[in-house]
Amino acid sequence: xxxxxxxxxxSHQAAISLGIPLRILAADATDSAxxxxxxxxxxxxxxxxxxxxxxxxxxxxxxxHELVDLDALAELEHAGTVIARPSAAALAFATxxxxxxxxxxxxxxxxxxxxxxxxxxxxxxxxEELGWPAVVKTARGGYDxxxxxxxxxxxxxxxxxxxxxxxxxxxxxxxxxEAVRIERELAVVVVRGAQGTTVSxxxxxxxxxxxxxxxxxxxxxxxxEVAAEATRIAEAAAEVAGAVxxxxxxxxxxGTDITINExxxxxxNSAHWSIEGAVTSQFENHLRAVADLPLGDTATRAPVVVSxxxxxxxxxxxxxxxxxxxxxxxxxxxHLYGKGPRPxxxxxxVTVLADTIDDARSRARSAVARLGDPVPEVSQ
Amino acid sequence: xxxxxxxxxxSHQAAISLGIPLRILAADATDSAxxxxxxxxxxxxxxxxxxxxxxxxxxxxxxxHELVDLDALAELEHAGTVIARPSAAALAFATxxxxxxxxxxxxxxxxxxxxxxxxxxxxxxxxEELGWPAVVKTARGGYDxxxxxxxxxxxxxxxxxxxxxxxxxxxxxxxxxEAVRIERELAVVVVRGAQGTTVSxxxxxxxxxxxxxxxxxxxxxxxxEVAAEATRIAEAAAEVAGAVxxxxxxxxxxGTDITINExxxxxxNSAHWSIEGAVTSQFENHLRAVADLPLGDTATRAPVVVSxxxxxxxxxxxxxxxxxxxxxxxxxxxHLYGKGPRPxxxxxxVTVLADTIDDARSRARSAVARLGDPVPEVSQ
Numbered sequence: 163x164x165x166x167x168x169x170x171x172x173s174h175q176a177a178i179s180l181g182i183p184l185r186i187l188a189a190d191a192t193d194s195a196x197x198x199x200x201x202x203x204x205x206x207x208x209x210x211x212x213x214x215x216x217x218x219x220x221x222x223x224x225x226x227h228e229l230v231d232l233d234a235l236a237e238l239e240h241a242g243t244v245i246a247r248p249s250a251a252a253l254a255f256a257t258x259x260x261x262x263x264x265x266x267x268x269x270x271x272x273x274x275x276x277x278x279x280x281x282x283x284x285x286x287x288x289x290e291e292l293g294w295p296a297v298v299k300t301a302r303g304g305y306d307x308x309x310x311x312x313x314x315x316x317x318x319x320x321x322x323x324x325x326x327x328x329x330x331x332x333x334x335x336x337x338x339x340e341a342v343r344i345e346r347e348l349a350v351v352v353v354r355g356a357q358g359t360t361v362s363x364x365x366x367x368x369x370x371x372x373x374x375x376x377x378x379x380x381x382x383x384x385x386x387e388v389a390a391e392a393t394r395i396a397e398a399a400a401e402v403a404g405a406v407x408x409x410x411x412x413x414x415x416x417g418t419d420i421t422i423n424e425x426x427x428x429x430x431n432s433a434h435w436s437i438e439g440a441v442t443s444q445f446e447n448h449l450r451a452v453a454d455l456p457l458g459d460t461a462t463r464a465p466v467v468v469s470x471x472x473x474x475x476x477x478x479x480x481x482x483x484x485x486x487x488x489x490x491x492x493x494x495x496x497h498l499y500g501k502g503p504r505p506x507x508x509x510x511x512v513t514v515l516a517d518t519i520d521d522a523r524s525r526a527r528s529a530v531a532r533l534g535d536p537v538p539e540v541s542q
Numbered sequence: 543x544x545x546x547x548x549x550x551x552x553s554h555q556a557a558i559s560l561g562i563p564l565r566i567l568a569a570d571a572t573d574s575a576x577x578x579x580x581x582x583x584x585x586x587x588x589x590x591x592x593x594x595x596x597x598x599x600x601x602x603x604x605x606x607h608e609l610v611d612l613d614a615l616a617e618l619e620h621a622g623t624v625i626a627r628p629s630a631a632a633l634a635f636a637t638x639x640x641x642x643x644x645x646x647x648x649x650x651x652x653x654x655x656x657x658x659x660x661x662x663x664x665x666x667x668x669x670e671e672l673g674w675p676a677v678v679k680t681a682r683g684g685y686d687x688x689x690x691x692x693x694x695x696x697x698x699x700x701x702x703x704x705x706x707x708x709x710x711x712x713x714x715x716x717x718x719x720e721a722v723r724i725e726r727e728l729a730v731v732v733v734r735g736a737q738g739t740t741v742s743x744x745x746x747x748x749x750x751x752x753x754x755x756x757x758x759x760x761x762x763x764x765x766x767e768v769a770a771e772a773t774r775i776a777e778a779a780a781e782v783a784g785a786v787x788x789x790x791x792x793x794x795x796x797g798t799d800i801t802i803n804e805x806x807x808x809x810x811n812s813a814h815w816s817i818e819g820a821v822t823s824q825f826e827n828h829l830r831a832v833a834d835l836p837l838g839d840t841a842t843r844a845p846v847v848v849s850x851x852x853x854x855x856x857x858x859x860x861x862x863x864x865x866x867x868x869x870x871x872x873x874x875x876x877h878l879y880g881k882g883p884r885p886x887x888x889x890x891x892v893t894v895l896a897d898t899i900d901d902a903r904s905r906a907r908s909a910v911a912r913l914g915d916p917v918p919e920v921s922q
Contacts, residue, residue: 181878200580498561
């Protein structure tokens with residue numbers, strides 16, 4: 163696995179159960195996964211040399227993040243030196259929102275109205291046409307709310323576009339899209355096996371604040387028809403993505419229609435609930451898919467599963483110092499990632515299984531508030 | 543944690559979630575836990591020097607097995623150099639079945655009728671008095687059926703006693719006891735916190751073949767009254783044991799009465815089901831207790847939880863080569879310990895949660911039969 167963040171850390175836990183030897187490429191010996199695994203190489207998957215050295219020692223490679231030298235990876239794949247799951251092509255798809263949009267549109271999948279543009283004048287015209295407020299997104303490199311701006315008017319849009327323009331006056335490709343009225347943000351995590359078989363987790367509702375996922379509720383509070391439609395769209399999107407392993411499809415639901423927001427081809431924050439809450443966790447299912455093993459049951463283990471992220475508290479507290487207080491919350495499964503505390507940084511998560519959303523949510527939030535930044539009261 | 547077997551391996555998985563830095567003392571770099579943890583020291587906890595070196599680098603020490611130099615440990619404890627949970631005194635209790643019997647009897651806890659003896663003539667007289675067949679057990683060093691003999695008559699008893707007698711003609715302390723008619727073997731795993739608070743897992747039924755646990759069924763197939771009585775006896779036994787952490791109390795149920803078989807003061811095979819099957823796994827609860835954190839909920843997550851051990855198949859197959867076949871069994875949570883395959887060796891376990899015993903059992907057994915020695919059809 164290239165990358166040693168919390169996704170690799172939790173993948174390591176799953177690999178231990180299965181007895182799968184998981185080698186991890188870490189940028190640093192203090193990375194989240196590097197702290198808990200003995201089979202660590204130090205290097206940068208964004209460097210062709212490091213990627214080659216690491217990949218040639220592996221039977222199959224997979225990824226904790228997408229910041230990978232895709233040319234070097236594709237070269238190794240084509241030479242038959244390594245099996246990459248997802249493939250370099252699938253990673254390229256996942257890391258380019260503009261490309262995603264074009265392919266999804268071609269397949270007839272529902273998207274917010276949008277324009278893909280590469281100069282400021284066209285971007286402004288597109289926003290005028292789509293209506294204010296508009297959303298500006300960079301095609302590459304955004305995550306956790308970075309690389310996405312909601313702009314109220316032409317002046318605000320111009321300010322963002324100016325910031326994005328480089329010293330040579332070149333604007334990177336951006337997507338300008340309508341600001342969809344969001345009733346619920348949904349995520350469907352699809353597992354696609356090496357032979358193309360797929361299973362999907364129940365639809366999860368993600369509660370986002372400033373573009374960062376603060377909480378997930380599974381199953382999502384939508385009708386069975388909406389859940390079925392979300393799953394259908396996500397499975398079609400996963401097929402377009404063509405990745406082996408997990409494909410997390412983030413969706414907007416405006417109360418009537420579902421549109422695709424974006425796609426990631428790796429384990430995903432929106433399915434951390436599955437560690438305790440599903441028969442098979444997303445991390446085990448990712449490993450099963452990548453290792454060409456039968457996929458596991460994705461059913462939930464309780465009527466409601468809520469996970470809440472532990473973001474670093476503004477007071478700089480280390481959640482490790484408050485573990486006892488959090489574990490005093492009944493049924494709170496606490497996951498700490500071993501990362502240094504910084505305000506706003508994802509340091510862990512808490513999962514609670516319960517019979518009702520209110521119960522699960524209040525316990526998960528109570529534990530989180532002891533460890534980090536409290537989950538804001540949102541209208542949802 | 544001293545010792546790096548599968549209990550340490552699964553403790554490491556639990557420690558990762560909690561962010562607790564778990565250092566492990568392994569006899570060998572290929573030990574089950576050493577394969578998956580980066581914080582390994584090589585050494586033998588049975589050696590005073592190794593134990594001292596390891597323990598002085600730890601804030602708190604705990605144990606994967608009991609083969610520990612107890613004098614060296616007690617010395618470090620008394621000097622205030624280390625906190626041992628369980629303490630050397632509790633470990634001494636757990637490793638001496640004769641001492642256990644005496645203390646339990648003093649407390650009025652129910653035991654099979656027995657005599658503690660240290661010479662062959664007295665042993666034979668005791669067996670005659672208790673009736674044939676009788677059971678002969680060494681007070682120390684027995685596990686997984688080793689150190690226990692059921693003897694049909696005086697000749698068979700004499701043969702065992704002769705084998706046990708050393709070159710100087712000295713018989714180690716043995717327990718001679720009645721062969722209890724066993725309707726069910728039960729186990730209750732009690733978690734005892736650093737401040738003396740306790741929680742207990744639901745009563746588990748263990749299916750033993752030749753003294754080796756092949757399968758566990760939780761909750762046990764006994765009446766609520768019998769379960770309550772088993773829990774009462776186990777909690778009293780745990781208090782006598784005085785250990786901090788997990789205390790596994792193995793019990794006999796003859797259809798009328800419950801008697802104590804033996805006690806272990808560490809995570810235990812009879813509660814591996816708790817990883818998926820309980821709100822808090824035994825491994826997490828052991829760490830919580832040892833680290834003086836609040837104890838976790840021990841309730842089950844399903845009506846029935848069955849775990850079956852993977853013992854090495856006579857054909858020498860490596861379960862890792864048959865993982866796909868086992869994972870094809872719906873809902874089978876497979877745990878492989880990374881140990882070299884040898885016939886009869888515990889190489890892993892499989893857990894299934896279900897609504898009925900028959901369903902859980904048939905799926906767990908089906909997965910196990912693909913990986914190792916099939917669980918024999920027993921009358922239970």
